[in-house]
Structures are given as structure tokens and as C-alpha cells.
Amino acid sequence: xxxxxxxxxxxxxxxxxxxxxxxxxxxxxxxxxxxxxxxxxxxxxxxxxxxxxxxxxxxxxxxxxxxxxxxxxxxxxxxxxxxxxxxxxxxxxxxxxxxxxxxxxxxxxxxxxxxxxxxxxxxxxxxxxxxxxxxxxxxxxxxxxxxxxxxxxxxxxxxxxxxxxxxxxxxxxxxxxxxxxxxxxxxxxxxxxxxxxxxxxxxxxxxxxxxxxxxxxxxxxxxxxxxxxxxxxxxxxxxxxxxxxxxxxxxxxxxxxxxxxxxxxxxxxxxxxxxxxxxxxxxxxxxxxxxxxxxxxxxxxxxxxxxxxxxxxxxxxxxxxxxxxxxxxxxxxxxxxxxxxxxxxxxxxxxxxxxxxxxxxxxxxxxxxxxxxxxxxxxxxxxxxxxxxxxxxxxxxxxxxxxxxxxxxxxxxxxxxxxxxxxxxxxxxxxxxxxxxxxxxxxxxxxxxxxxxxxxxxxxxxxxxxxxxxxxxxxxxxxxxxxxxxxxxxxxxxxxxxxxxxxxxxxxxxxxxxxxxxxx
Amino acid sequence: xxxxxxxxxxxxxxxxxxxxxxxxxxxxxxxxxxxxxxxxxxxxxxxxxxxxxxxxxxxxxxxxxxxxxxxxxxxxxxxxxxxxxxxxxxxxxxxxxxxxxxxxxxxxxxx
Numbered sequence: 001x002x003x004x005x006x007x008x009x010x011x012x013x014x015x016x017x018x019x020x021x022x023x024x025x026x027x028x029x030x031x032x033x034x035x036x037x038x039x040x041x042x043x044x045x046x047x048x049x050x051x052x053x054x055x056x057x058x059x060x061x062x063x064x065x066x067x068x069x070x071x072x073x074x075x076x077x078x079x080x081x082x083x084x085x086x087x088x089x090x091x092x093x094x095x096x097x098x099x100x101x102x103x104x105x106x107x108x109x110x111x112x113x114x115x116x117x118x119x120x121x122x123x124x125x126x127x128x129x130x131x132x133x134x135x136x137x138x139x140x141x142x143x144x145x146x147x148x149x150x151x152x153x154x155x156x157x158x159x160x161x162x163x164x165x166x167x168x169x170x171x172x173x174x175x176x177x178x179x180x181x182x183x184x185x186x187x188x189x190x191x192x193x194x195x196x197x198x199x200x201x202x203x204x205x206x207x208x209x210x211x212x213x214x215x216x217x218x219x220x221x222x223x224x225x226x227x228x229x230x231x232x233x234x235x236x237x238x239x240x241x242x243x244x245x246x247x248x249x250x251x252x253x254x255x256x257x258x259x260x261x262x263x264x265x266x267x268x269x270x271x272x273x274x275x276x277x278x279x280x281x282x283x284x285x286x287x288x289x290x291x292x293x294x295x296x297x298x299x300x301x302x303x304x305x306x307x308x309x310x311x312x313x314x315x316x317x318x319x320x321x322x323x324x325x326x327x328x329x330x331x332x333x334x335x336x337x338x339x340x341x342x343x344x345x346x347x348x349x350x351x352x353x354x355x356x357x358x359x360x361x362x363x364x365x366x367x368x369x370x371x372x373x374x375x376x377x378x379x380x381x382x383x384x385x386x387x388x389x390x391x392x393x394x395x396x397x398x399x400x401x402x403x404x405x406x407x408x409x410x411x412x413x414x415x416x417x418x419x420x421x422x423x424x425x426x427x428x429x430x431x432x433x434x435x436x437x438x439x440x441x442x443x444x445x446x447x448x449x450x451x452x453x454x455x456x457x458x459x460x461x462x463x464x465x466x467x468x469x470x471x472x473x474x475x476x477x478x479x480x481x482x483x484x485x486x487x488x489x490x491x492x493x494x495x496x497x498x499x500x501x502x503x504x505x506x507x508x509x510x511x512x513x514x515x516x517x518x519x520x
Numbered sequence: 521x522x523x524x525x526x527x528x529x530x531x532x533x534x535x536x537x538x539x540x541x542x543x544x545x546x547x548x549x550x551x552x553x554x555x556x557x558x559x560x561x562x563x564x565x566x567x568x569x570x571x572x573x574x575x576x577x578x579x580x581x582x583x584x585x586x587x588x589x590x591x592x593x594x595x596x597x598x599x600x601x602x603x604x605x606x607x608x609x610x611x612x613x614x615x616x617x618x619x620x621x622x623x624x625x626x627x628x629x630x631x
Contacts, residue, residue: 229617
């Protein structure tokens with residue numbers, strides 16, 4: 001197996017490996033728990049390594065195309081046909097960027113889970129579903145086919161719902177999963193209906209082929225509305241966010257970290273539909289304003305709702321909504337400015353800020369949820385009123401929490417500051433109010449995390465709590481994300497130039513997306 | 521170094537500046553009285569009330585930012601009414617936003 005073979009087949013392998021391992025896991029679980037854990041870890045590490053290799057190749061300018069089932073995977077259009085018929089995977093800068101996020105957070109979550117769910121039953125099913133979540137995320141990120149997007153969305157939603165209800169003996173976990181399932185099913189139905197509208201009109205499911213012939217008819221507009229509403233709800237945009245705190249709070253912490261990424265994958269789908277499928281055919285001003293408005297609402301309502309919360313994970317869930325607002329704002333401004341003279345100076349930077357924030361958010365919010373899980377692991381409560389002085393016994397968790405809190409609040413030199421700075425300085429072009437609200441939200445975010453830190457970690461030590469830190473595998477999971485936060489914070493220029501810029505460029509350049517599949 | 525529309529951001533330079541600032545602060549601290557060991561000025565002030573034993577002093581999460589929440593009581597009342605926790609309402613919000621988007625994109629939006 002040489003490097004070229006690996007690179008050629010990596011888009012399919014990245015989906016196939018965790019998919020096969022997911023179905024192998026329950027079988028191996030019956031033989032040995034240790035072997036099951038080893039298998040899951042090997043798969044997660046393999047996916048991370050292959051993803052890094054693929055992403056690096058993509059970031060240096062090579063978009064990867066993979067036609068499923070074809071003797072030549074790069075031949076998207078069969079000899080007898082004029083359009084792509086088979087399922088095509090298209091890994092461009094943005095897909096690779098999102099794939100890196102999914103693989104990294106899944107690895108951290110998998111490592112963390114080894115100790116975190118050690119005392120639970122049904123671990124075979126847990127790891128099967130965790131791997132299926134990864135499959136769903138990578139599939140949605142890589143696919144160039146609309147119906148395939150729906151299939152992977154369903155895989156992701158079903159696996160997520162089952163994992164939210166993992167602690168089914170707690171009533172709130174089942175309730176959270178039920179709400180997530182209802183909302184996800186509704187969203188998926190809307191997506192399916194929208195795909196049906198486009199297929200009925202154009203006889204096409206391939207996104208690049210559809211983008212080439214898109215006319216923005218009345219039916220296309222209806223499909224667009226359904227796509228925007230469904231994916232905005234799935235990414236937790238206000239006012240369709242209410243499922244987020246209900247589901248994130250009750251899921252195991254490792255799964256909550258993955259749910260954050262799952263929501264960002266829906267955000268990716270939203271951006272992909274707007275930029276790559278519709279592109280300049282749509283009314284960019286109107287749709288741009290819609291996305292900016294959703295972003296502003298999410299930022300402000302999310303953070304103000306986080307402030308009074310007493311459940312640590314519920315508080316963090318509202319912050320997840322608020323941070324999604326930054327991404328919507330940045331990329332929304334990019335969409336609003338596309339085709340205008342300001343796009344090259346401000347629009348690109350706004351998109352880079354929004355996209356950079358996706359990675360940063362996955363790292364620090366993933367870390368914060370893992371620290372919340374570590375606290376729950378030790379004190380068996382999520383209620384901040386019942387905590388105090390945990391820094392006495394959980395020194396590493398306290399440090400990880402501080403780093404995550406500084407990052408989410410946009411305190412330099414952590415990674416959150418770099419992406420927020422890009423957003424502040426670019427969205428100003430549309431209106432200074434946007435920058436002011438974004439900065440105000442950061443201040444309230446800091447205030448909110450000061451409250452959490454004071455409540456949980458400061459003060460006299462808790463009585464009746466076991467001394468000592470959480471197990472090492474949980475700490476290693478947190479270390480992975482912490483290292484990412486620090487490195488992205490210290491070298492933001494390198495990250496933006498080599499990782500974020502190719503992703504933003506891939507999103508903005510619809511012609512390149514079409515050409516990679518259709519040619520000419 | 522990260523270039524932004526109106527300048528640049530260099531975290532390493534920022535850390536260097538922070539270290540210099542901490543050093544300056546440490547030097548200024550060195551000019552202070554060495555014999556200062558405490559007294560009334562070193563005690564925390566809590567609206568003139570007696571301070572309980574420091575080891576037992578801890579303000580619970582529910583009491584933090586009480587004033588902020590009181591100041592925005594009207595806003596939070598509306599928010600509480602909206603966040604019912606009933607899944608039917610979640611679906612209603614989704615349908616409402618979808619309807620609004622239909623109006624904006626199909627009718628208001630001008631291509």
C-alpha cells in the first residue's frame with residue numbers, strides 16, 4: 001500500500017473503516033471488553049491520521065474526488081452518460097477542514113469515554129453508536145450527492161439520539177433523546193422534501209451537476225427555505241434552539257462534545273447548500289441578511305440565557321448556541337458581500353473568521369463539556385449550587401476549564417480571540433452594530449464562565465467527595481483538545497493561511513466546486 | 521502573525537509584552553513596605569458586615585449576577601415563557617420560522 005493508493009481511496013476509507021468497525025464492535029465486545037476498546041481506539045487514531053494526510057494534500061491545492069463503485073474512482077461521469085450517476089465524494093478545502101474537526105474531537109471523546117462510561121452497561125452499543133456518529137459526520141462532510149447527504153444526516157441523527165438516551169435509566173435522558181429525535185426527524189423530512197423538489201425539476205442529485213444548471217426558480221426557492229430552516233434548526237440557531245440544552249445536558253459528556261461537532265456539520269451543510277449548490281444564483285443580500293439575523297439572535301439570546309443557568313451543562317449548551325451565532329454572523333456577512341467590491345477585503349476575512357471559529361469552538365466547547373463531565377464524574381451532580389472548591393482536588397481539570405473558558409470568552413492569546421478578532425474587524429464593514437454586539441456577547445460569556453469557575457472550583461473543599469483527579473484516559477482526552485486550543489491560539493496566522501483560507505476559498509469558489517466533478 | 525483588515529495580531533509578541541508588564545509590576549511591588557503584615561486594610565469588605573470564617577466563605581452560583589437578572593427581569597420573563605420545554609412548541613417555532621423564511625425569500629426577496 002503506497003501513499004498514492006492511500007490518498008486516492010482515503011475519502012471512501014475514512015467512511016468505510018469506522019462503519020465496518022462499528023458493526024464489528026458488538027461482536028468483539030462479546031469476546032473481550034479490552035479488545036473492543038483497543039479496536040475503537042485503533043480505528044479512531046487511524047481515522048485521525050488518514051484525515052490529516054488527506055487534509056494536508058487537499059490544503060495544498062488538490063481537491064479529491066471519489067466515485068463510489070467505479071473502476072476508476074476519479075471518473076465521475078460514466079462513459080455512456082452525460083451526468084454523474086454514481087455517488088460522488090468530493091473532498092475540497094472545507095470538507096477536509098470539517099473532517100479534521102470531526103476526527104479530532106471523536107478521538108478525544110473516544111479516549112475520554114474509556115474511563116467515563118466504564119461503570120455503565122451496554123458499552124458495546126455505546127462504541128458502535130459513537131463510531132456511527134463519526135461515519136455520519138464524515139459522510140455529510142464528504143458527500144457530493146444530495147440524497148447521500150440525507151442518508152448520512154439520518155445515520156448521524158439516529159446514532160446521536162440513541163447516545164443521548166444512553167443513560168436510559170434517567171428519565172431526563174430519554175426525554176432529551178425524544179425531543180432530539182422529533183426535531184431531527186422533522187428537519188430530515190424537510191431536507192428530503194427539498195431534495196425531492198430539486199430532483200423532480202432537474203433529474204439530478206449530484207450537487208455539482210445541480211449547481212451547474214440551477215435556475216433559482218420558485219421551486220428552487222421553496223427548496224432553499226426548507227434547507228435553511230432544517231439545517232439552521234439542526235445547528236441550534238435561535239429561535240429553533242430549544243432542543244439543544246435539553247439534549248446536550250443529558251447526554252454523556254463525551255457525546256455532548258461530539259454533538260457540538262454534529263451541530264457544526266449541519267452548519268456546514270447549510271453553508272454548502274447556500275454557497276456551493278445555489279451560489280450566485282440566489283439572492284445573496286436577502287439570504288445573507290437572514291443568516292446574519294439568525295447569527296445575531298443566537299449570539300445574544302444564547303449568552304443571556306446561559307447567564308442565569310445553574311446546571312453546568314445546560315449553561316454550556318446555551319453558550320454553544322451563542323458561539324454558533326458567531327459562525328453564522330461571519331459566514332453570513334461573507335454571503336451578503338459576495339459579488340460586491342467589499343468581498344475581497346472584508347467578505348473573505350469574515351468567512352475566514354466564521355470558519356476558523358468552527359474549529360476553535362469544537363476544540364474549546366468540546367473541552368469545556370469534557371471538564372463538565374469530569375466534574376459530574378467526581379461529584380455526581382450538574383448543579384452549580386451544590387459545588388465548591390473542586391480546584392483543591394481536581395487541579396488539572398481546573399486548569400483545562402480555565403483554558404477553555406478563556407478561549408470561549410475570546411481572551412488572548414487563546415484561539416477564540418483570533419477568530420473573534422477576524423469577525424469583529426470584518427463584519428464592521430456591514431454595520432458597526434454587528435461588531436459591537438459580538439464584543440458585548442464575548443464580555444457576557446466571560447462573566448458567565450467566571451461564575452462557573454467561582455461556583456465549581458473556588459471556595460472551601462466539598463465534603464463527602466472523593467479526593468483526587470479523574471482517571472488518566474479522561475485527562476488525555478482533555479489534553480488533546482487543550483493542545484489544539486493552545487497551538488491554534490499561538491500560531492493563528494499559520495492556521496488561517498494553511499487550513500482556514502483553503503476552506504473559505506473552497507466555499508466561496510462555486511465554479512471550482514463544479515469543475516472538480518463535472519469539468520469545464 | 522495573523523493579518524486582519526486593519527492591522528495584525530501576533531500572540532507571541534503579546535505574550536512577550538505581558539511578561540514585560542508582569543516584570544514591571546513585580547519591580548513596583550518591590551518598592552512596597554516589607555513590614556506590612558495585615559490589619560484592617562487587608563480584610564475583605566462585604567458591605568460593612570462581619571465576614572464569616574474565610575474557609576467557609578463561598579457565594580453560590582444562584583446568587584451571582586442577581587442584580588443583572590433583576591435589571592433585565594422583563595426580558596427574562598419573556599424568555600422563560602418562550603422556553604416551555606414542550607416539544608410541540610419546538611415544532612411550532614420551527615414551522616413559524618419556516619413560514620417567515622417563505623415570506624422573506626419568496627415574496628420580499630428580489631432577485
